Amino acid sequence: MSSSSRAIYHRRTHNLLLLQNLLSLREGSSPFTLVHDTIEQTAKPLISRYIHNAKSSKTNIILVSFEALKPPGEINAFINGRKKDPSALQAEILVSCSADKRILIIIDTLHPLVSHGNSTSIIHFLLPLIAQPGLKTSLVAVYHDDIPVHPTQSIPAYTSYLPSPAQALNHLATTILTIHPLPQHMSRHLASERSLPEPVFGLAESREGVLVGISPNHPMLKDHAGFVLEMEHRRKSGRGVNDTFVLPLDPTSKELQLLEDHPAFKSPSASKVDEGEDAGEDFGGVTFDLGLTEKQRREREGVVLPYFDAQKRGRGEIDAEEGERGDGGRILYQMGREDDFDEEEDEI
Amino acid sequence: MPSQPLLPALLSTHLNLPPDGALDLVSGTLGASPNWLLLRFIAAALRGREDNANVSASRTGVIAQVRIVLVSWLQGAAFWKDTGRRLGIKFQNITIIDALDTGLGLTHDPNDADAISVVENRILGALDPSSTNSQASAQTETPMTAVLILDGLDFLLAATSIPVQSLHDLISSLRAHPNVNNVIITACADGPLMQNQTTPLEIAHASFVMGLAHQARMVMSVRELDTGSARDVSGVLRVTKGGGWEEGGEAVEEREVLYFVGNDGGVRVFERGG
Known part of the structure; x- marks a missing residue:
């Protein structure tokens, strides 16, 4: 105290x-x-x-x-x-x-x-x-x-x-x-x-x-x-x-x-x-929810950040696929059910 | 007759007859006179009386007969009668004590400490139901209560050596008088008198007015527009609860409104921006 x-x-x-x-x-x-x-x-x-x-x-x-x-x-x-x-x-x-x-x-x-x-x-x-x-x-x-x-x-x-x-x-x-x-x-x-x-x-x-x-x-x-x-x-x-x-x-x-x-x-x-x-109580004066639901939290933990992806490739697969070495930084994204895929605009 | 209604709709609840023993303080400044408001109080009391008369005709119960006694130190009786006539207020039903012309309470003898009791006796005499005309004596069965209006009582402070406390005692005993329903007092609240008082007169005046505000049920303050003069606004009216307002008593709606007094004497009361 x-x-x-x-x-x-x-x-x-x-x-x-x-x-x-x-x-x-x-x-x-x-x-x-x-x-x-x-x-x-x-x-x-x-x-x-x-x-x-x-x-x-x-x-x-x-x-x-x-x-x-x-x-x-x-x-x-x-x-x-x-x-x-x-x-x-x-x-x-x-x-x-x-x-x-x-x-x-x-x-x-x-x-x-x-x-x-x-x-x-x-x-x-x-x-x-x-x-x-x-x-x-x-x-x-x-x-x-x-x-x-x-x-x-x-x-x-x-x-x-x-x-x-x-x-x-x-x-x-x-x-x-x-x-x-x-x-x-x-x-x-x-x-x-x-x-x-x-x-x-x-x-x-x-x-x-x-x-x-x-x-x-x-x-x-x-x-x-x-x-x-x-x-x-x-x-x-x-x-x-x-x-x-x-x-x-x-x-x-x-x-x-x-x-x-x-x-x-x-x-x-x-x-x-x-x-x-008393966490979880509503924040006074804010009209939107600042908290996370359990599903949102799980999905956020599952996201692979581009930085980690580049490290992994650089270390583990350096001999097998030499060509891909060093081009980390791409954003890897797995489409989910709720995503609306657009042929013309989105490309992975 | 002015085109505006005599009793402004925004003030209808404030002008109702207050409970027994109530004190209402109406304050004004040099540039914003509360005379128009006083006339509305008189008109509202007269209207209430007519309503009561209608009720008593249909019912045989004893209905309090409301009289109006106006004691004015700052305006002569002729002024009130003239302005009342223009507005259609029947001043023949009102007892006016012309304190300006008769010099009520004004004594040139500084040793005469009884000036205040002269004032009190004169007012009590006017309050006595038996002193009024034949119309009232025909209804002696009904109890007579009066709306007592003291216009410019603070003038006595400035013009005589009457101490503040004696004036407060006078007001209290008039409020407690069985023939009086309620008392309305007008006083000046000009800046030099109320702010940073130095001279004995300024201290006495501030002490008198603030003492009244602490006893009053409602304080109605009229002042000039803060931003200067305007063609379509005469001033600002602020209505607040006074120190004498009782918890659980009749509600006093606190508000600030603008008003405009027309050439014909009609008054328009409206909200800011309205």
């Missing part, structure tokens, strides 16, 4: 298991998960996966909503965060946490909280939710990367030296999950494989008036719809684990896989290994 295949085997087993633990909120795995998304691919499918997993492990779910009017499916508490003072909202969340059960707190966007002040205030808001003694909470909060932060209040001048809220949150988080749309990620991957400039979508198109990109239609993704998840998990030891996965949109599906294992992203060397394993 080569070192690269050993590395991918390690990632396949360890990192996938780690992601599954994170998504199913295994005890103490990640107190604060920060999810970065954009309008191109929102965190909705990931959030519904969290809710699905929490329900099956009988964890209480508290959703703090600034965007959605209605709760997505069954949850234990739906807290409307709009028009509320951050400290009042914090108190309301803590009241609905019961001490004896594990609790998942989901915040559907951090932006209203961020714009209430500076980056220190958001940390003051979140810390009690993450590390409240006596409470077993996991916090999952979504941050939209494409919304610039606009402070509402006149804030003191020194705050311009503070890190941006996104940076501060990244420092606080124990796991950072970044979400990308799969079709667009695949287009970029295909372009970079051909050394072409990578395509851009949505706001990055820099076209006046364009807000959201139109996802390219890859026929290959028809049966493999999903989204790309970039994970950065910080272990208690301080060691970081980074990896990229593809998750299906359906929250009940368990088909999590590494980005490299997704059919659309398999590197040529990796796919060669696979071909060796």
Whole structure:
């Protein structure tokens, strides 16, 4: 086993298991998960996966909503965060946490909280939710990367030296999950494989008036719809684990896989290994058969190449038929049943 | 009356009445105004209302009566009535709040923090079913829901000191209001406002529009042709799902089409190369 295949085997087993633990909120795995998304691919499918997993492990779910009017499916508490003072909202969340059960707190966007002040205030808001003694909470909060932060209040001048809220949150988080749309990620991957400039979508198109990109239609993704998840998990030891996965949109599906294992992203060397394993499988994208049937193989072995024929004559029959010496190089061909002999054109 | 059909066939599914609480974002640029699209939304809602009226005549069940409330910061009421008349849209059935002429939400007193609640109360007043004319009061038995259209709400950001979050809170509470079925908002998406923001106004505007896109069920963006102006194409319309689109919800067909607004106000919507 080569070192690269050993590395991918390690990632396949360890990192996938780690992601599954994170998504199913295994005890103490990640107190604060920060999810970065954009309008191109929102965190909705990931959030519904969290809710699905929490329900099956009988964890209480508290959703703090600034965007959605209605709760997505069954949850234990739906807290409307709009028009509320951050400290009042914090108190309301803590009241609905019961001490004896594990609790998942989901915040559907951090932006209203961020714009209430500076980056220190958001940390003051979140810390009690993450590390409240006596409470077993996991916090999952979504941050939209494409919304610039606009402070509402006149804030003191020194705050311009503070890190941006996104940076501060990244420092606080124990796991950072970044979400990308799969079709667009695949287009970029295909372009970079051909050394072409990578395509851009949505706001990055820099076209006046364009807000959201139109996802390219890859026929290959028809049966493999999903989204790309970039994970950065910080272990208690301080060691970081980074990896990229593809998750299906359906929250009940368990088909999590590494980005490299997704059919659309398999590197040529990796796919060669696979071909060796299951030879005879059809070659993708080729409309004719590259293999040989048993009959074709036998006949090919039986063909006498002109070079060998010349050698044989030169060596064995040199005395008997002197005249034929040296005129090797003729193509000797035995007519078969399937050959169509034409008197005028073909002569042997 | 223009020769083109009032509701373009390619957009028929997009103009249908969306589910309760939905938010649709319509964005335009300086060179490509989304007014024509807004008029099509109004016409579609009016048509839906007529269909509903026919149904309720045959059936005795309680059918939601759809009202249309248009709040416009960028155009006066006269503009909408005039263009509506040319297209055959009956604007007497529509409640128009002329925010441009009355200066709704515009206050010259920087200490007056209540500008946003003035706006909210004015809109809520118009949404109140009892405030409308006798035709509606004759049908008080039927629940009244409204299609609320806020045209150029981003103007308040530029003209006043109302913070972005207050506008978002206003929109959320209007969406959640029992008298409102859905909200349609138009906003500017010009390049200087959305790309590489530096000034506070640019940041606030981008934050407002992208925040709306994340809440919206559908985003319809109108822009000029990328290759310059043409005689037979007015611009490009891109329809995409917004961040608020629910999985398993009503389908939003993502597409990009060209459109041409004729001199008579008629609009032709067609595919590229069509």
